[in-house]
Amino acid sequence: MDALVLARLQFAITTIYHFFFxxxxxxxxxxxxxxxTLYVRSGNELYLRMTKFWGKLFxxxxxxxxxxxxxxxFQFGMNWSEYSRFVGDIFGAPLAIEALLAFFLExxxxxxxIFGWDKLSKGVHALxxxxxxxxxxxxxxxxxxxxxxxxxxxxxxxxxxRAEMVNFFDLVxxxxxWVMFPHTLSAGFVTAAFFVMxxxxxxxxxxxxxxxxxxxxxxxxxxxxxxxxxxxLNGHSQAQHMVESQPMKMAAAEALWRTESPAxxxxxxxGDLSQREEVFSIRLPRLLCLLAYNQLNCxxxxxxxxxxxxxxxxxxxxxxxxxxxxxxxxxxxxxLGFLMIGLALWALFLVMGEIVEQRPRALQIFQWAILxxxxxxxxxxxxxxLGRVPWVVYGLMRIExxxxxxxxxxxxxxxxxxxxxxxxxLMAAMVYLITxxxxxxxxxxxxxxxxxxxxxxxxxxxxx
Amino acid sequence: MTLNTVxxxxxxxxxxxxxxxxxxxxxxxxxxxxxxxxxxxxKTDHKRRILINTIGPHWDGNEVWLLTAGGATFAAFxxxxxxxxxxxxxxxxxxxxxxxxxxxxxxxxxKDASPRWRALxxxxxxxxxxxxxxxxxxxxxxxxxxxxxxxxxxxxxxFFNLLNPYALLAGAATLTAFTLYGAIFISLKTxxxxxxxxxxxxxxxxxxxxxxLLALLTATYFETDFVxxxxxxxxxxxxxxxxxxxxxxxxxxxxxxxxxxxTTAVSIAFSLVTAFLYMYPRVMISSLNDAWSLTxxxxxxxxxxxxxxxIVAIIFVPIVLAYQAWSxxxxxxxxxxxxxxxx
Numbered sequence: 058m059d060a061l062v063l064a065r066l067q068f069a070i071t072t073i074y075h076f077f078f079x080x081x082x083x084x085x086x087x088x089x090x091x092x093x094t095l096y097v098r099s100g101n102e103l104y105l106r107m108t109k110f111w112g113k114l115f116x117x118x119x120x121x122x123x124x125x126x127x128x129x130x131f132q133f134g135m136n137w138s139e140y141s142r143f144v145g146d147i148f149g150a151p152l153a154i155e156a157l158l159a160f161f162l163e164x165x166x167x168x169x170x171i172f173g174w175d176k177l178s179k180g181v182h183a184l185x186x187x188x189x190x191x192x193x194x195x196x197x198x199x200x201x202x203x204x205x206x207x208x209x210x211x212x213x214x215x216x217x218x219r220a221e222m223v224n225f226f227d228l229v230x231x232x233x234x235w236v237m238f239p240h241t242l243s244a245g246f247v248t249a250a251f252f253v254m255x256x257x258x259x260x261x262x263x264x265x266x267x268x269x270x271x272x273x274x275x276x277x278x279x280x281x282x283x284x285x286x287x288x289x290l291n292g293h294s295q296a297q298h299m300v301e302s303q304p305m306k307m308a309a310a311e312a313l314w315r316t317e318s319p320a321x322x323x324x325x326x327x328g329d330l331s332q333r334e335e336v337f338s339i340r341l342p343r344l345l346c347l348l349a350y351n352q353l354n355c356x357x358x359x360x361x362x363x364x365x366x367x368x369x370x371x372x373x374x375x376x377x378x379x380x381x382x383x384x385x386x387x388x389x390x391x392x393l394g395f396l397m398i399g400l401a402l403w404a405l406f407l408v409m410g411e412i413v414e415q416r417p418r419a420l421q422i423f424q425w426a427i428l429x430x431x432x433x434x435x436x437x438x439x440x441x442x443l444g445r446v447p448w449v450v451y452g453l454m455r456i457e458x459x460x461x462x463x464x465x466x467x468x469x470x471x472x473x474x475x476x477x478x479x480x481x482x483l484m485a486a487m488v489y490l491i492t493x494x495x496x497x498x499x500x501x502x503x504x505x506x507x508x509x510x511x512x513x514x515x516x517x518x519x520x521x
Numbered sequence: 522m523t524l525n526t527v528x529x530x531x532x533x534x535x536x537x538x539x540x541x542x543x544x545x546x547x548x549x550x551x552x553x554x555x556x557x558x559x560x561x562x563x564k565t566d567h568k569r570r571i572l573i574n575t576i577g578p579h580w581d582g583n584e585v586w587l588l589t590a591g592g593a594t595f596a597a598f599x600x601x602x603x604x605x606x607x608x609x610x611x612x613x614x615x616x617x618x619x620x621x622x623x624x625x626x627x628x629x630x631x632k633d634a635s636p637r638w639r640a641l642x643x644x645x646x647x648x649x650x651x652x653x654x655x656x657x658x659x660x661x662x663x664x665x666x667x668x669x670x671x672x673x674x675x676x677x678x679x680f681f682n683l684l685n686p687y688a689l690l691a692g693a694a695t696l697t698a699f700t701l702y703g704a705i706f707i708s709l710k711t712x713x714x715x716x717x718x719x720x721x722x723x724x725x726x727x728x729x730x731x732x733x734l735l736a737l738l739t740a741t742y743f744e745t746d747f748v749x750x751x752x753x754x755x756x757x758x759x760x761x762x763x764x765x766x767x768x769x770x771x772x773x774x775x776x777x778x779x780x781x782x783x784t785t786a787v788s789i790a791f792s793l794v795t796a797f798l799y800m801y802p803r804v805m806i807s808s809l810n811d812a813w814s815l816t817x818x819x820x821x822x823x824x825x826x827x828x829x830x831x832i833v834a835i836i837f838v839p840i841v842l843a844y845q846a847w848s849x850x851x852x853x854x855x856x857x858x859x860x861x862x863x864x
Contacts, residue, residue: 142600156585165582168578463608
């Protein structure tokens with residue numbers, strides 16, 4: 058049993074699972090905080106019911122974000138000990154800071170938010186959710202600072218066979234961070250917006266608690282539209298940056314086997330992987346130059362040329378990422394991204410025309426659209442992490458050199474199977490609970506009842 | 522005092538924070554099936570809910586102490602992080618699974634009325650509290666005793682190596698101590714029947730804890746070069762730890778719950794301080810050859826990194842302490858059988 062292959066598979070699985078829950082946490086924390094602030098300022102009980110309802114779903118999702126996250130922090134040491142030894146001086150710091158600044162903040166204040174309704178003033182209670190929102194988003198920042206070092210090492214010097222930090226500000230101001238972080242944050246907002254729109258659509262179709270869900274849909278449509286557009290703009294900046302910093306990743310994302318000048322954009326490419334050649338391709342001329350450099354003429358290096366260049370620079374070896382996966386991940390992510398912009402604009406249009414409830418087909422579609430951001434999020438990470446293969450630290454350390462040498466393959470197989478099964482079971486429990494509470498709708502009264510689950514809120518009740 | 526020593530101390534503080542805060546969370550989870558026993562099933566369910574609501578607002582923030590300790594270990598002593606986490610692989614896997622189970626179980630348990638649903642998550646709360654309480658002691662027992670580490674900082678023992686009698690005894694110490702600690706916490710945070718049964722449990726547990734701690738202390742004198750390093754009179758801290766647990770028994774008997782809690786906390790904290798005092802300046806002792814031990818010098822990050830992290834810590838640790846303390850203040854009231862329950 059090859060420990061390396063298993064360790065890579067395990068990291069991919071656990072990361073994708075973790076990132077299933079995180080974006081919703083990022084975006085929904087802000088949306089709930091917003092709703093509670095609207096309640097505090099207006100005194101309108103409608104906003105309180107919205108806060109409680111969406112907050113409940115937030116908490117159910119958050120629990121899994123936390124537990125899957127703990128595994129991530131431990132996994133670097135457990136499965137990638139040689140990597141940890143090599144980059145610990147630089148990589149460890151953002152992780153420690155993430156825990157000290159963000160994890161403490163979000164965990165402590167979420168506990169206060171959940172349990173403190175009757176113990177704090179309305180304003181202070183709302184503040185706790187804002188602190189949770191800040192905590193989760195700051196957490197994203199620090200982990201992306203860490204990941205950005207892997208993609209584009211900065212602020213370091215090689216000493217005694219390790220990378221050592223020489224400039225903390227370089228690490229934090231790494232340009233990779235500032236194209237990745239806004240993109241990730243926006244994706245979080247899109248995820249949350251579509252989640253809210255979808256569940257709101259479910260209830261609007263059934264004419265349940267119309268006021269709550271009409272207003273929720275409104276808020277989500279506005280946020281969703283802004284966020285979906287920002288995701289695309291930030292993604293564009295990120296891609297333009299990656300053309301310079303990680304040209305092989307971009308060449309793979311475009312299935313650009315040969316250098317082109319001017320470079321064309323592939324709409325669809327079918328490759329023959331054993332030959333590493335393309336079999337069929339529809340390309341738009343010059344478009345890649347436009348996207349990469351905002352100009353009509355340019356040369357973009359192809360995979361083969363880059364491979365030759367890397368062999369000169371780093372020695373012999375295979376520097377080509379798995380092109381098919383990277384290429385299709387990119388297409389799927391971007392394609393869904395544009396679809397989501399369209400859907401969000403449609404939602405906004407319906408909201409502005411005040412005809413949301415008169416469009417049952419649209420509402421049906423928005424229910425299903427909840428899934429779109431999840432798929433795009435997963436493929437985004439697959440793109441960016443597989444696109445840096447064979448590097449675990451770009452240009453400095455190869456993946457195979459980072460794996461734990463003392464952990465036998467059998468042990469990794471055990472953990473891989475166990476994580477996959479347990480995560481699957483927990484995900485099923487989460488989906489069960491979220492579906493149940495989403496369908497049940499907001500409860501009446503503004504005090505957590507002594508036994509909410511036993512006194513399930515009535516599904517009938519168009520009274521708002 | 523070098524930054525290496527500063528960070529050894531800071532990481533010790535983080536682990537101590539974890540013991541002192543999650544300790545009673547684990548204890549509550551362990552005691553939950555026992556203290557909630559009642560002839561009427563819905564009273565059992567109600568009692569279980571009260572019990573998990575005592576730690577409800579706090580457990581997640583408390584768990585972060587462990588994550589921060591791990592993160593700080595990675596940042597300040599990456600070799601220690603790498604050797605420890607890859608070496609103790611299966612044990613850590615168990616610990617992680619238990620923590621995952623507990624975390625989700627606490628949150629999800631009461632969100633469905635089905636008795637089978639609740640029974641399943643209750644089991645996971647119990648296991649997810651008992652297993653970490655045991656394993657964390659086993660881990661520290663191994664750190665103190667030393668484990669096979671070769672000249673390249675690799676752990677070369679297996680999994681079963683970690684389950685040696687000394688480490689298991691250390692595990693028994695944390696398991697029993699946290700359970701006692703949890704019982705005292707419950708007696709502080711509840712009223713009526715639960716408070717009484719918690720007091721009774723504390724009384725019964727106290728003697729067991731003292732005996733296990735004494736056994737551990739004795740074993741430590743024999744298994745390690747404790748005497749050589751700290752002297753026959755080990756000094757104020759280990760002695761205070763011992764006195765504290767004895768005092769705790771006195772306060773438990775007198776139903777002085779607050780003082781019982783405080784002295785138990787001191788005992789737990791000072792026991793861990795003793796372990797760190799003993800280890801210093803080593804962070805992972807090699808049982809093969811002390812020259813191969815990881816120390817605060819050969820396992821550390823560069824001075825620059827330590828400096829950056831120190832500045833961050835100086836700013837943020839006090840802030841964290843302040844708002845965590847505030848959160849305990851917010852939830853200072855006892856839970857009664859009429860209290861509204863969120864979990």
